[in-house]
Amino acid sequence: MVKPTVIAHRGFCSKYPENTILSYRKAIEAGAQALEGDIRLSKDNQLVMMHDLTLQRTTTGTGAVGEQDYFGGIDQLTTKDQAQPIARMNDVLDLLLEPTTPDDMWMIIDIKYDNPLAILDAVHDLLKEEKYAVHTEVLQQRVVLGIWHPDFLTKVRELFGDAYKVCFIGASLSGARRHFINKVDYISLAFAALNDDDGRAFIGEAHSHGQKVLSWTINYVEQMHACVLWGVDGIIGNDVKEMLEQVKAETLDSSALKHTRQRLYYFCIKKVMSVASYAYVGI
Template sequence: MQIDTKIIAHRGSRGTRPENTLVSFQTAINEGAEGIETDVHFSKDKQFIIMHDETVDRTTNGTGLIMDKTLGEIKKLDAGIRFSEEFKGTQVPTLQEVVNMLMKINFTGIFNLELKTNKIHYPGLERAVYEYFAGLRYPFQLIYSSFNGKSLEILNKIDPKAYEARLFKTAAKQAKTLKRSKVVEDFHPDIKWIKQHPFYAPARHLRPWVVNSTEDMQYCFERNMAAVITDYPGRAVQLRSEMRGGLI
C-alpha cells in the first residue's frame, strides 16, 4: 500500500517521555518521526518557553503562570519528575535550545510550532518568533499553527510566505474562512472531529491530532492524509511500515 502520510511527534514522544523536553524530541526523531510538534509561550522576561499549558503546574514541580516567571525561575523547575523518577532533573527547554538541537542533527523534517495565544495573547509573540527565525538558516520545514486565528493573520501580514495551519476542534467555519483568504495552507483538526466529517477537506491538507490508537492510525494511513500528529511516533512508524509492506 502506498502511504505518504508523515508522522509528527506531538510534544515529542509524549507517550514515552516527559512532553516538550529535549529528550522527548530526540526520542521521537530516533524512532523515525518526520516531524516535531511543540508549543511556545513568552516568559516574564520575553523569552521563548516550550511548554503546552499556560501554567507550569501539570508538567513540572512548580506552580504559576509562565508569563509571571523569568527564564531563570523556569530553568530551576523539574520537567521530568511528574512523568517518572527516571527523568528527574529534566529542564524546561527554550525554543532556541530545541532549534539548536534540530540544527545540530541537521533535521530536515517538519517543525510545527504552535503559538499558544488562544488563552493568553502574549502581545508581540508573533513578530518576535518571526524575527527569530528570519535570522536563521535552518534545514527543517517550519509550520506555524494556532487555535487563535488572529495570530495566524498577524503572521500572514508580517510574512505572507509563512506556512501556516489552523488547529481546531469545532471552529471549522473559521478555518475554512482563513483558507479562502489564503491565510492558512492546511488544517490540523481533532481526529474525532474529522471522523465525523470525512468529506471536510482533501486528505493532502489534513494533519489530524491526537492520533494514538491503532484504529485511528490505520484510518489516516488508509486515506493517505498529509500527516498524523501522535503521542506515540514509534508505534505509528511501525504500523505504517507494516501497512506499506502489506502485512496489515
Template sequence: MMKKWAAGAGMAIMLLGGPLLQPTAADASAVKVENVAHRGASGYAPENTIAAFDKAVEMKADYIEIDVQQSKDGELVIIHDTTVDRTTDGSGKVKDLTYDELSRLDAGSWKGEEFTGEKIPTFDEILDRYRGKTGILIELKAPELYPGIEEKVAEELQERNMDKPQNEKIIVQSFNFDSMKKMDALLPKVPIGVLTSSILHTTDTALNEFSTYADYFNPNYGIVSKDLVANVHEKGMKIQSWTVRTQETADFLLEMGVDGIITDYPDYVDPRK
C-alpha cells in the same frame, strides 16, 4: 507558498484530471504521510522536554511539535499548559514566572524517576539543537496572552535563516487565527497551519477563508472524514490531524488520506514500512 497559488491550481487539476488523480484506498499505504511527534515522543518521555524530542529524533519522526509561550521577562519557552502545575514541580501561570524561576523547575519526574531533572526548554535551544535533524512544527500556545510573541518567534527564525522553507522544515500553527494571519505577514515563506476541533470550521466558507493565509488545516481526528480531506486538498491546503494515542486512530487517519499525523507515539505512524 502553497496558499498563494494552489487553490487555483487544485481546481485546474480537478478539471483536467478529475477523480483519476485521487489516491485510492489500495495505494494509501504508498502515500508519504508526515509523522509528527506531538510535544516530542510524549508517550515515552515527558512532553516538551529534550528527552521527548531526542526520543522523537531517535524514532525518526519527520517533525517534532512544540508549544511556545513566554515568561514574565520575555523569554520564549516550550510548555503546553498556560500554568506549570501539571508538568512540573512548581505552580503558577507561565506568564507570571520569570525565566529563572521556570528554569529551576523539574519538568520530568512526573513521568518517571528516570526523567528527574528535565527542564523546560527555551525556543532558541530547540531551534539550535534540532535544526537540520528534524522538522519543527511550532505551535503558538495562547498567543493572545503574549502581545508581540509573533514578532519574537519570527525574529528567532530569521536570525537562523530558518524562515525559508528550502533551508529548514518549519511550520507555524495555532488555534488563534488572527495570530496566524500575523505570522503569514511576518514570514510569508513559512507554511502556516490553523488548528481546530470545531466542525463549524469545515464549511466551504471557512476553508476558503483559511486558504487565503494558511497552508495547513489541522483538525482533531474526531472531525476528519474522506470528504473533509478532499475538500481541504481542493482548497490547496494540506491536512495534519491530532492527537493520535492509539494504533486504531493512526490506522483510521491513514485510511482517510491525511498528509500528516500528530502523535504521542511516532511508532504508531509509519506507512513507509
C-alpha cells in the same frame, strides 16, 4: 497509497517528558518524520516550550508561565518526570540545526489561542537574531507556525509574509472552512472532526486547494489505520514507534470506528468540540 507523515506530539511523549529536548531528540532517533511542540511567553519575553498556561502539571514549579521570568526562575525548574530542563524555542531551533538532524525534519510550533498576540513578535525577533538569521533558508523549511485563530494568521502575515509555512490547528470543521481554507499550508484537525462523511469531504476539499490535512491526537491503532485510508497527510500522536508501525501495516482495519457506539461517541465529541471552539477560541 501514500502514507501519512508521522509527527511526534510534544516529542516522544509517551516515553519521555513532553516538550523537552530529550523527548524531541528521542522522537527523531525513533524515526519520527516531523515534530510538534507548544510555546508560551514568559515574563522576561522568553519562548518557553510548554503546553499549559501554568507550570504545575509538568514541572517542579507552580504558577503561570507568563508571570514568571525564565532566567533565574523557570530555568531553575525541571520536569516532574525524569527531571529534564525546561526548554526554550531557542533550544528547539538549535536541535533543528544540528548536523545530525535529518535534512527533511520539520516542526510545528503550536501557538495556542490563549497566548497574547505579542508572542508572535517574540518568535519574529528570535528568528531574526544573528545566530538564526544566518540559517533563515533552512529554518523556513523546518519551522511551521501553528495558529488557532484568524487574528494570529493576520499577525503572522504582517510579520513574516509568506516566508514561513503556517498550519491552522483546531477542533471545528466549520471554523476551518470559514477562516482557513486556501489560506494556510496545513490544516490540523482533531480526529473527531474528520470522522464522518463531511470530515472526509473536507480532506478532499483541502487537497483541491493544495493544502495538507493533519489530525491529532492519534493514539489508537484504529485511528491510525483510518487516517491512512482517508488520505490524511500527517498524524500527530504520542507513540512514535506505534505510529510508524501502523501506518506501514499491510492490513488496515478501522472497522471499530463504524460500530454504532463509536459513531455516536465521535459524533458527540465533534459537537462538543465545535461548541467549545466557538466559546473559547471564537471560531
